[in-house]
Amino acid sequence: MKIGIIGAGFVGKAIAELLISHGHEVLIANSREPKTLFSLMGSLPQAQLGTVQDACHFAETIVVAIPFSNIGQLPVEALAGKVVLDVNNYYPERDGAIAALDNFEATTSELLARHLSQSTVVKVFSNIIAAHINRDALPKGNPSRRALPVASDDQQAKQQVMALVDELGYDPIDGGNLTESWRYERSKPAYCFPLNVAEMQQALSKAKRDEELPLSAWAGVV
Numbered sequence: 615m616k617i618g619i620i621g622a623g624f625v626g627k628a629i630a631e632l633l634i635s636h637g638h639e640v641l642i643a644n645s646r647e648p649k650t651l652f653s654l655m656g657s658l659p660q661a662q663l664g665t666v667q668d669a670c671h672f673a674e675t676i677v678v679a680i681p682f683s684n685i686g687q688l689p690v691e692a693l694a695g696k697v698v699l700d701v702n703n704y705y706p707e708r709d710g711a712i713a714a715l716d717n718f719e720a721t722t723s724e725l726l727a728r729h730l731s732q733s734t735v736v737k738v739f740s741n742i743i744a745a746h747i748n749r750d751a752l753p754k755g756n757p758s759r760r761a762l763p764v765a766s767d768d769q770q771a772k773q774q775v776m777a778l779v780d781e782l783g784y785d786p787i788d789g790g791n792l793t794e795s796w797r798y799e800r801s802k803p804a805y806c807f808p809l810n811v812a813e814m815q816q817a818l819s820k821a822k823r824d825e826e827l828p829l830s831a832w833a834g835v836v
């Protein structure tokens with residue numbers, strides 16, 4: 615399928631590589647002119663380069679992989695009617711303090727969905743370190759396969775994305791709706807640890823809304 619990727623950093627590039635390795639067509643964009651992505655032509659020659667508007671026009675499914683503080687810059691109209699794969703996380707040190715998140719009153723995906731009010735947001739690939747996205751992908755049935763949760767308020771979109779996750783090398787788990795997606799946000803037991811289906815389900819269920827692990831818990835995960 616065709617997938618647009620907004621954000622050409624660690625995660626955007628890793629997801630582009632994984633998609634291309636499975637035969638998908640990718641157009642990747644940052645906030646600047648495509649020529650600023652010129653070096654990608656060496657490492658990911660199959661990727662098309664463009665602007666954010668180009669990415670929106672390219673596909674019906676769009677990955678958003680940008681610093682959370684910048685989600686308000688995403689074009690609401692151009693993303694209307696699209697399925698938006700939200701891989702973003704909130705780091706106050708980088709993004710600045712956001713009261714609704716600090717007070718556990720909303721999830722990052724709910725805030726993105728509030729901004730992209732005409733899009734269908736699906737939370738996925740947010741709780742795996744970028745460097746592991748291609749390294750850890752394994753064929754279906756491999757006992758070492760990692761599990762990844764998928765959350766959305768739209769059941770059909772969630773099922774489609776779960777099928778894509780499966781195809782790309784991970785066991786998909788139904789992560790509920792966007793309100794419940796805090797269970798695999800930053801600092802939760804399901805965040806960035808390599809877990810199989812049973813372990814991931816256990817990590818999701820034992821998460822507590824107002825309890826956060828320190829950065830040191832997952833920063834060194836290899």
Ligand SMILES: NC(=O)c1ccc[n+]([C@@H]2O[C@H](COP(=O)([O-])OP(=O)(O)OC[C@H]3O[C@@H](n4cnc5c(N)ncnc54)[C@H](OP(=O)(O)O)[C@@H]3O)[C@@H](O)[C@H]2O)c1
Nearest residue numbers: 621622623624625644645679680682684687702703743744
């Ligand atoms: N790194 C990880 O291991 C990891 C894992 C899971 C999830 N995440 C989350 O995924 C998101 C991206 O992380 P990252 O590590 O890939 O960040 P990064 O390396 O800093 O890359 C961010 C990318 O977003 C682009 N960008 C920024 N604002 C933009 C905008 N308004 N429109 C279009 N492009 C924009 C930047 O390009 P320009 O500034 O040049 O436009 C850059 O290409 C973050 O929310 C992060 O928390 C990261």
